[in-house]
Amino acid sequence: MVTFIGTQEMQAHLTKTRHENAIATLAGMIKEDYLRWNNFDKCARVASHSDVGVIELMPISDGEQYSFKYVNGHPKNTQAGLLTVTAFGVLSDVSTGYPRVLSELTLTTALRTAATSVLAAQYLARKNSRSMALIGNGAQSEFQAIAFHCILGITELRVYDVDPAATDKLINNLRAYPNLRIIRAGSTSEATKGADIITTVTADKTNALILLPEMISPGTHINGVGGDCPGKTELHPAILDNARVIVEFEPQSRIEGELQQMPADFVVTELWRVIDGSAAGRENEQQVTVFDSVGFALEDFSAMRYVEKYVVQKDSRILDLIPELQNPKDLFGMGAAAETSKPASPIATENAVPISA
Amino acid sequence: MVTFIGTQEMQAHLTKTRHENAIATLAGMIKEDYLRWNNFDKCARVASHSDVGVIELMPISDGEQYSFKYVNGHPKNTQAGLLTVTAFGVLSDVSTGYPRVLSELTLTTALRTAATSVLAAQYLARKNSRSMALIGNGAQSEFQAIAFHCILGITELRVYDVDPAATDKLINNLRAYPNLRIIRAGSTSEATKGADIITTVTADKTNALILLPEMISPGTHINGVGGDCPGKTELHPAILDNARVIVEFEPQSRIEGELQQMPADFVVTELWRVIDGSAAGRENEQQVTVFDSVGFALEDFSAMRYVEKYVVQKDSRILDLIPELQNPKDLFGMGAAAETSKPASPIATENAVPISA
Structure with missing residues (x-):
């Protein structure tokens, strides 16, 4: 099961913690991760461009944990009452490949961007x-x-x-x-x-x-x-x-x-x-x-670490994003009806591929 | 708001629809998408390898819709009672960059792989x-x-x-x-x-x-x-x-x-x-x-289309993965406490970056 942090949990967290404390803590975690730069498997983000914007995926791993962020950038969205930038992300175990936390990252991206800005400014x-x-x-x-x-x-x-x-x-x-x-x-x-x-x-x-x-x-x-x-x-x-x-x-x-x-x-x-x-x-x-x-993806890796450490609570929401099986080789048994006793034979539904090509 | 299809919705769908009908319909949708191959912005998937497995992201877009799948491959997982392959995916609007559907894709990946296999076999x-x-x-x-x-x-x-x-x-x-x-x-x-x-x-x-x-x-x-x-x-x-x-x-x-x-x-x-x-x-x-x-990512694009068309129901679950704002430029106002009247001044929390670098 995957822990879910939605905008309601993040709002509640910021009300309790205050933005400046969240940003300061995040800046510390981003600094920690930048200090172990060479531990990370890094790549430029993968962008899908259109005339009006871009959708990007930002994966990164330190060999123990893996994170990615989905983020869009659509400057004209505000005209339609929508955000220019929205984002969400996942933190996973590298050893199993299983996602552990799925989180809103729209608010969190604004926090981590400010945290990175202030971290850089301390040196510049x-x-x-x-x-x-x-x-x-x-x-x-x-x-x-x-x-x-x-x-x-x-x-x-x-x-x-x-x-x-x-x-x-x-x-x-x-x-x-x-x-x-x-x-x-x-x-x-x-x-x-x-x-x-x-x-x-x-x-x-x-x-x-x-x-x-x-x-x-x-x-x-x-x-x-x-x-x-x-x-x-x-x-x-x-x-x-x-x-x-x-x-x-x-x-x-x-x-x-x-x-x-x-x-x-x-x-x-x-x-x-x-x-x-x-x-x-x-x-x-x-x-x-x-x-x-x-x-950069490293900053979102730090942000997902922050979310897991400070925002995930005992009463966080749990999502059935990934199946939990008694027998991991029996994926079919999970999805099958209890009563699949009706014999099946070659079929052709309206949208189906015909039997001969 | 984002519509969520978890393993419980997919199981219920398969019980009702039967696997063979789902696979046949999916094969038809995959065929439709392969027939408009040149409409798609394609790339090889982005893989993060470790000694025990791989985590991959598979984005693709036809200029109107964008999808990506997260999928892992960890052969030794079964020894720990876990699945070798798990997956989930997202379908988004290219015009806004907003995600529309988040879905389990572990069961769906098995369906779309079989659908693609049978589609190819019809010609081969x-x-x-x-x-x-x-x-x-x-x-x-x-x-x-x-x-x-x-x-x-x-x-x-x-x-x-x-x-x-x-x-x-x-x-x-x-x-x-x-x-x-x-x-x-x-x-x-x-x-x-x-x-x-x-x-x-x-x-x-x-x-x-x-x-x-x-x-x-x-x-x-x-x-x-x-x-x-x-x-x-x-x-x-x-x-x-x-x-x-x-x-x-x-x-x-x-x-x-x-x-x-x-x-x-x-x-x-x-x-x-x-x-x-x-x-x-x-x-x-x-x-x-x-x-x-x-x-290939195109098959998951088809699979996300299938999920949205056939699995999403009126009573599907809705997730607050993305903020909904009255004023799209006021992200802060959304996350701010109602009572942020307490004046703030420079702070230094335990994990914070110190004021001087």
């Missing part, structure tokens, strides 16, 4: 960072704001979105954090001016130029979250040319990240090296740093 | 085929036996397994089919002698030599089901050298099928060409034909 942002521009005030924006406020110590947030209603919603949701001063900017350049950190988390599937070189002051850390798919970028390539660029998993980021705009030999550093100390994070106070975040 | 076996050897009498064997009996007109089944208890179980389960004469053989060579069709469906993850050239009479059709993973084959390569070999999706079969034993330029024909008439099936009565079946 200037230590005295206090102000952050937040460009894109949609579904993931509060999670980023709370993470940088509560964990990294950001006290001033400059927010901008082309949709004013999205900014209204963000500001309203952040009222619970009175120590965070929120400045509503009239444009991206106004929001970014003098900010220590710039987080971009926009949704359009286009090669956008959300950030231009003239908006970037020396010493800025850019947390680029929204450019995560072929044909979906947020930064002018000249920004990358003049920055130290950190990625999650280079083969995937070359396809999906801001990095898709750059030559194949453009030098980047993988995040795990920065975390384990084998590569530098920020090298000086004047350097511009970019975390070209696209989301 | 001699028209007057009446006897079939069935080597490997485990979890999938009854499904193969019933498919070939009820749809292809096989009236004599010669069964063999290294585990006599597996054969006992098969014979007992097939009592509901009194028109099928079952002969219990003492060895593979005894079972295969003079058989019109040979189906191999064994589980060991090894380069086994279940079938040897001297066992194969002219005109035999071999339905090779159990060789479906790197290092897991059932046929002596010389059998392939002297046969017309049909595969599902050549790039995947080169990695996983009996074909893995052959040179890269060994000629094979894809099943869809045989079905649409652009390539021959069996060319003469003396030819040995091999359907080198490994299982």
